[in-house]
Amino acid sequence: MxxxxxxxxxxxxxxxxxxxxxxxxxxxxxxxxxxxxxxxxxxxxxxxxxxxxxxxxxxxxxxxxxxxxxxxxxxxxxxxxxxxxxxxxSETVYKEHGCLFALDIRRVYISPVLGYDHIRVARMVKPGEVVCNFFAGIGGYSIVISKHARPDYVISVDISSDAVRYLRLNVELNRVGHVNEVIHGDAFEVAEVMDRIDRALLPCPELSLSLFKELIAEKVVRCNGVIHAHEFVEADRKKQAVEVAYRRYLAVSKSVGIAITLESSHVVRSVGPRKWHAVLDLKVLC
Ligand SMILES: C[S@@+](CC[C@H](N)C(=O)[O-])C[C@H]1O[C@@H](n2cnc3c(N)ncnc32)[C@H](O)[C@@H]1O
Structure with a gap:
């Protein structure tokens, strides 16, 4: 808040x-x-x-x-x-959308600005979906999705042992263990052994585009599945930020011969002069 x-x-x-x-x-x-x-x-x-x-x-x-x-x-x-x-x-419990998140501000990433996007994505998840949050942090998206949607299950991956420790604690705190699997590891390695998921979340703007390429090239996300890509872009105006970001993802999808379409998008925040954090909801076409 x-x-x-x-x-x-x-x-x-x-x-x-x-x-x-x-x-x-x-x-x-x-x-x-x-x-x-x-x-x-x-x-x-x-x-x-x-x-x-x-x-x-x-x-x-x-x-x-x-x-x-x-x-x-x-x-x-x-x-x-x-x-x-x-x-x-530096440890506290943060509340968002009726969910509890234990965290230590010095050991894990936290930004209340993402709160709107957590619930926005949760509202898009259809009953029975298999969702993978590849850069899960303490579980903002994973837990809000588990509480507010009806996924079959949610896989959360993070490379940080501190993030994973709090993520596991938060799964317990919110009593969503029955639909959650937490993996401590590198998202790129985990993606290699994953198959045909319905929805992928890539909430790490520095790595989103390269993992997106791997996910579509290796058909990790099923036909008509959705990838939520996060991107930092430079643009004069907020409105242009989404176009600039989408062009990058289109170019990559063309390079691997997979068609995508932009379902929806939004700008999370300004991250500097003429620099924006954009989120693209990309549908993978057959
Ligand atoms: C921006 S934070 C995630 C924010 C979180 N999803 C949220 O909603 O608050 C990015 C996370 O990606 C993790 N990370 C960075 N590189 C990674 C990698 N190669 N594989 C998995 N996780 C990674 C970091 O440890 C960090 O927790």
């Missing part, structure tokens, strides 16, 4: 003064009972501590405040954090 946009700026003006406050990013990310603020590059972490103490007073549901000191990076898609105020704890 994203707390009120102006709140952080308002508190920063009160605690740090107007000039310093103007450097502070306006949004606070609240994950369970942990609030996260981003470190502006020219602001010292110690300067943020009184602001974090004030946040604890104002937000009664927050027990710990951290600052993210880097962007998301690396294979496990993690950020670096420093503790600012409250309990020095």
């Amino acid at each position: 994203a707390a009120d946009k102006p709140l952080l700026r308002k508190l920063a003006e009160e605690v740090l003064g107007r000039e310093a406050a103007s450097k502070i990013w306006k949004r606070i990310e609240v994950i369970g009972d942990i609030a996260i603020i981003r470190k502006p590059f020219d602001v010292d972490v110690d300067m943020l501590r009184p602001l974090a103490e004030r946040l604890l007073e104002v937000l009664p549901y927050v027990n710990s405040v951290w600052v993210a000191t880097t962007p998301v990076r690396g294979q496990k898609r993690l950020r670096e954090y420093m503790h600012l105020a409250g309990e020095p704890r």
